[in-house]
Amino acid sequence: MQLYPLKLVTVVGESIVMHDIAMQGLKLGSSGYTLAEVIGEGARSARNVSLTGEAKTMKLEFIVSMDVAEKILLHVSRDYFEHYAIIAWMSDVQVVRGQQYYPDHK
Amino acid sequence: MISATLEASCLISPVLFALSSSEELSRIIASLERNLLTPIPLCFMLGVICKLIHGGIKIPKELYLSIAIFLLMSIGFIGGHELANEYREHGIGTVWKPAIVTLFLGCVTPIICYGVLKYLGRMSIADSAGIAAHYGSTSAVTYAVANSFVEHSHHPANSFLPTLVTILECPGIAVALVIGAWLSGKEQAKKALATGVPVRESRLREALYEVITGQSIMLMAGLLVIGFIATSFLSESEGKPFDPIYEFFNTKGMIFKGALCIFLLEMGLVAGERLSDLWKVGPFLLGFGILMPLANGFLGAYFGHMAGLNLGGCTVFAAIVASASYIAAPPAVRLTLPEANPTYSITAALAITFPFNIALGIPIYYEMAKWLGAT
Numbered sequence: 001m002q003l004y005p006l007k008l009v010t011v012v013g014e015s016i017v018m019h020d021i022a023m024q025g026l027k028l029g030s031s032g033y034t035l036a037e038v039i040g041e042g043a044r045s046a047r048n049v050s051l052t053g054e055a056k057t058m059k060l061e062f063i064v065s066m067d068v069a070e071k072i073l074l075h076v077s078r079d080y081f082e083h084y085a086i087i088a089w090m091s092d093v094q095v096v097r098g099q100q101y102y103p104d105h106k
Numbered sequence: 107m108i109s110a111t112l113e114a115s116c117l118i119s120p121v122l123f124a125l126s127s128s129e130e131l132s133r134i135i136a137s138l139e140r141n142l143l144t145p146i147p148l149c150f151m152l153g154v155i156c157k158l159i160h161g162g163i164k165i166p167k168e169l170y171l172s173i174a175i176f177l178l179m180s181i182g183f184i185g186g187h188e189l190a191n192e193y194r195e196h197g198i199g200t201v202w203k204p205a206i207v208t209l210f211l212g213c214v215t216p217i218i219c220y221g222v223l224k225y226l227g228r229m230s231i232a233d234s235a236g237i238a239a240h241y242g243s244t245s246a247v248t249y250a251v252a253n254s255f256v257e258h259s260h261h262p263a264n265s266f267l268p269t270l271v272t273i274l275e276c277p278g279i280a281v282a283l284v285i286g287a288w289l290s291g292k293e294q295a296k297k298a299l300a301t302g303v304p305v306r307e308s309r310l311r312e313a314l315y316e317v318i319t320g321q322s323i324m325l326m327a328g329l330l331v332i333g334f335i336a337t338s339f340l341s342e343s344e345g346k347p348f349d350p351i352y353e354f355f356n357t358k359g360m361i362f363k364g365a366l367c368i369f370l371l372e373m374g375l376v377a378g379e380r381l382s383d384l385w386k387v388g389p390f391l392l393g394f395g396i397l398m399p400l401a402n403g404f405l406g407a408y409f410g411h412m413a414g415l416n417l418g419g420c421t422v423f424a425a426i427v428a429s430a431s432y433i434a435a436p437p438a439v440r441l442t443l444p445e446a447n448p449t450y451s452i453t454a455a456l457a458i459t460f461p462f463n464i465a466l467g468i469p470i471y472y473e474m475a476k477w478l479g480a481t
Contacts, residue, residue, distance in 0.1 A: 016440050083444035 004098025007069035011060040011076055012038065013086030018058040024075055025060075029068040031101060034061045042085060063093065063101055137259075137469035144258060146251055147464050149367045153374015154461070158381070165372040173369045174433075175325060180355040180362050181246055182326040185268020186333020187352065192266050194338070201266050203413040204423070208270045211409060211427050212277035215402050216242030220285055222398065227390045229450075231293060235286025236439040236446030237391075240455045241398060242278020243431030246271060246322060247373065248460065250357070250366055252425035252468045256418035257358060259472065264419035271426055272326045279317050279435050283310055283442045290443060313438040322434045329355075373460065380457035387453050395458025399467055403428035407474040420475035425468050430455035 011021055015037075022033045038059045062072060069090050076088045095101065141147060156163045192200060216238040223234035249271045256263050287310040317323070336348045356362060384392065406427030410420040432455045439446055 014440070016437055 001096065003094035003096060004101065006063050006093055006095045006098050006101050007066055008091050008093040009062040009064060009069045009072050009088065010091070011072075011086065011088040012040070012057065013080070014084050015056060015058045017080060017084055017086070018060050021076060021080070022060055025062050025064075025072050028071040028075060030062040030064045030072065032062075035059070042087070063095060063098075065101060134469060134473045137472055138466060140258070141255055141469045142465060144254070145367050146254060146363075146370050150370040150374040150377070150461065150464060153371045153376075154378040154381070155374075157375050157378025163371065163375065165368065165375065170369060170372040173365045173372075175321070176365055177250060177362070177369060178246060178322060178325040179329045180357050181250065181268045181271065182329025183333040183351070183355040184357045185266070185272070185326070186330040186335075187337045188265030188333075189269050189330065190334045190337035192264075193334075200264070200414065201269065204264070204266070204270055204410065204415055204419075205273060207409045207413040208273045208423075209277060211402075211405060212242060212274050213281050215405070215427060216278045216282035217285070218401075219398060220282060222394065227394065230445075231289045232286055232443040232446035233450055235282050235289070236443050236448070237394075237451045237454060238285070239279045239282035239439050240430045240432065240435040240451045241402065241459075242282050243276070243435050244271060244274045244278070244426045245429035245431055245433075245455075245460065245463075246326065247366075247369060248429035248463050248468075249422060249426050250362075251370070251464045252422040252471075253357065254363065254366070255468045256421050256472070259418070261416070261418035261421070261472075263422040264415055267419060267422050267426075268326070269330060270423060272323065272330055274426055275323050275326070275431070275434060276317055279431065279438055280314055283313060283438060286439075286443045286446070290445070309441045313441040316441070317434055317438045320434050320437075370464075373456075377457050377461055380453050383449055383453040384457060387450055391450060391454050392458060395454040396462050399428035399430070399459050399463055400470065403467060403471045404474055407471055407478055407480070411475065411478045411480045415480065417472075417475050417480040420478070420480040421468065421472040424471035424474060425463060428459075428467055428471065429463055430459045432456045432460065 009025075011018070018035060022035055025033055036059050038057050040057055062069070064072065073088055073090060076086065080086045153163065155161070189201070219238035219241045220234050223229045223237055224231065227234070229237070249267070253263055253267070287308050291308060336351075340348065353359060354361060403424040406424035407420045410423035415423055432452065435455075436448060436452060439451060440448060
């Protein structure tokens, strides 16, 4: 079975901006994303503002190539780190059917 | 700090004057007892106590979200129904003055709050505007509790009060966010000139759209229109086909009162969780969370009385003007003024003002309305 080396970008933080980050990720070259409600606590948990309605904390994941991963991480750190409770990281993953994530894939 | 306290006490001097005579004081104490010993505030207190002692009460998220929807729909539907009856009997003669007063207070209270926070509390522009947005808007649950109190006191409020709740939801948030976005935009532009860092794009328009199309307004205003249409256009001969629906949504009925108790229990749990943040907000905001509702409540009772509301109506109107939003305002503030610290606004609205209003504030507004001559 062939596995494709790619990057998994994970962003965890306030639900209020997660949809925006997902949309921005698509614009920066990601072919898709996964968004899920999660439970957790961090140093800035008090910044969770939603009493009802949406989940307080969300986890957003992109599987992308290295250059797109860097663009997404740069965007998140530049536009959201100062005022929002958000953390982002990148890790190596081996993806089945991963050819679709390469720019030259038809 | 002393001058700030003095100026704050000048601001609420009419309130203190209202409470001056000992006869009125003993009447207030009797009202407080009457209010505190009803199931709705007691459920809230149970929630707070449960959180403090790490008790095991857990309200499933789906349940309290469903109850929130039911409460908003009920307030809207019954409001629309009563508005149609009022319109049928008196035209718009009795409603237009309170509606204009509501709009006026919705615009004025956030400006007063902003001034107090910025100049007495020496808070930042973003924090002042963020908190002002919460206090300029209203809390539908406080309305429901106040309405229940005046019914219990045999002075039911004017039937069109839900219409006023709907009107009061938006302008306060809008005014405070415009002030905050404009002033903090100017501040950021200065900073950008000095440092070369680009100015953040304003999200005011997006936030205002979210407030207007948010769940609270859509459900309350939508059901208000539905209740109005159903009542106005269905004749007696058709046998009131919406009677079962009226019974289901009836804000005086057992379903509404029971649902309100469960929701208040959840609110108690949430407020109890926020109590630990009280030490973070400091004494100024603690005082603000109690004195500002009293001042706003007095304005509400005074202008409500001027607009012709009855005793129950003035009380409920004072309570909604005094209340702070904790559902519609927080996401809008977070989007528009991300540099504002939500711990301040949420703790003040939810852990200070909301408990104060439902435990002590509502009976005080009732006495204020009485003192102003409302009958």
